[in-house]
Amino acid sequence: MGNKFKSMGLIGLGMVAGVAASMQFSAIAQKSGTPLPLEELRQLSDVFGLIKSDYVEDVDDKKLVQEAIAGMVSSLDPHSVYLDKKAFKEMRESVQGKFVGIGIEVGMEDGYVKVVSPIEDSPAFKAGIKAGDLITRIDNAPMKGLSLDEAIKKMRGEPHTKLVLTLSRKGEDKPVVVPVMREEIRVQSVKAKMVEPDYAWLRISQFQEPTVEDMAKKVTALYAQNPNIKGMVLDLRNDPGGVVPGAIGVSAAFLPKDVVVVSTNGQLLDSKQTLYARPEFYAGRHPGDPLQKLPAALKSVPLVVLVNSGSASASEIVAGALQDYKRATIMGSQTFGKGSVQTLRQLTADTAVKLTTARYYTPNGRAIQAKGIVPDMAIDDTPDGEGIDSLRLREADLEKHLANGNGEEEVKSRNGRVDELEEEQRILALARKHKPIEFGSKEDFPLAQALNHLKGLPVKLAKADAPVAAAAKPEEKAAKK
16 A cells, blocks of 8 residues: 555655646746647656656656657757766866866767768777777667767766777678777867969868867968968868867968858747858957968968868868869769757756757758758769768758758768669778778878869769769859748
8 A cells, every 4th residue: 555655646646746737838838939739748747757656766866857848859950969967067177178988979860870071080980890880789789769968978988998899880791899098189170281383282170169270270380381371171071070160260361251151040039140251250269269260372372272061060061161162173972961059058058958949051051951052063082982971961961961951952872872882892892992082182082183173184083973063153142941
């Protein structure tokens, strides 16, 4: 009898919590003007009570509520996520350019974590983890069914601790087992050098808070080394994005002052914004204008932007803006297509929700979401063919991805197309013959083609029939919603 009363009390507690939540939600509903589904909220309260009373073992109330929040947010799209205390701390560290982990950018596919790209010079990169690998186990624990956030938590940890990843890799008959040591990842987001006399290479691997200032220093150093640079390659391949002010600053370095770099559109008034090539949009916490002392020649130097299917988010903002203003020739393969804005809404001092609140649009009004940036010139990643890049995951391949919004065709990767299975096997066999591309090296085929274009020499275009289009003309600008 005592247990029965205890169960009834717990269910009652859940119902009271549900009623209280409903009252709070009612206030939110009045604010949003949308009636809330009270019947479903009652069901949520009932399930909470049933778990507390009938589940095989006791479950912490806070854990139940946090998991309910996490599930609700993650059901929206692949980029909306609930950040608990640990995840929130790690996100802030990542934005600052450092975190403890193995150094990979990841997404979800078929219930598994999929490697979008390893971060250059990270433990994962050195261990040979490749873009496209599926992580099936971590320390022999299955990953199937875990959320992306849960999987990331398992890969994070204390510095100098080891974990073992079991990978499913295309072209391999057996699972690939890779031991990796966690380290503090300090991402060097900007690299620059003269790759040939009079020709410069500027690589941005990720957009972080220090990116604009670091870029300005490295570009200034290049011009001090050679004041008469004839051409520059801005390399955004495998750049997964990052902070938007970094993208605005990099774009502003090459564009005229005060022009539109990107706009956003969503439900809320503050999600309808236009961002310009002005210091207030990219300087961040740094006083003054970090681009003020850049050489004037940077505004007119012939420019090529290299992109691939690993170029996402902030890197697509840069490529789209430079393409719309015809400031650069975009070369490579179609980008990832992550054109949505995630806004951080802090819930407590230590927790937050990262929520998709808007879509990005290029200056000419092109939606990036689920389509990406189509290069002006399609270039394979090896001399023998398009290589592995065409098989990689794109935004349009992700489950529950946000639609384009402009009614434009969404571009998926070639994964899973039965009629091209033989071609995929050929490409994979070819890729195994080539060592991974070291960006900026003499063996970097796309870079060599970019330099040929800058010099007016013939360029070896992609062999495959990839979709290629020039930048949209200003008169083709789509109307904002």
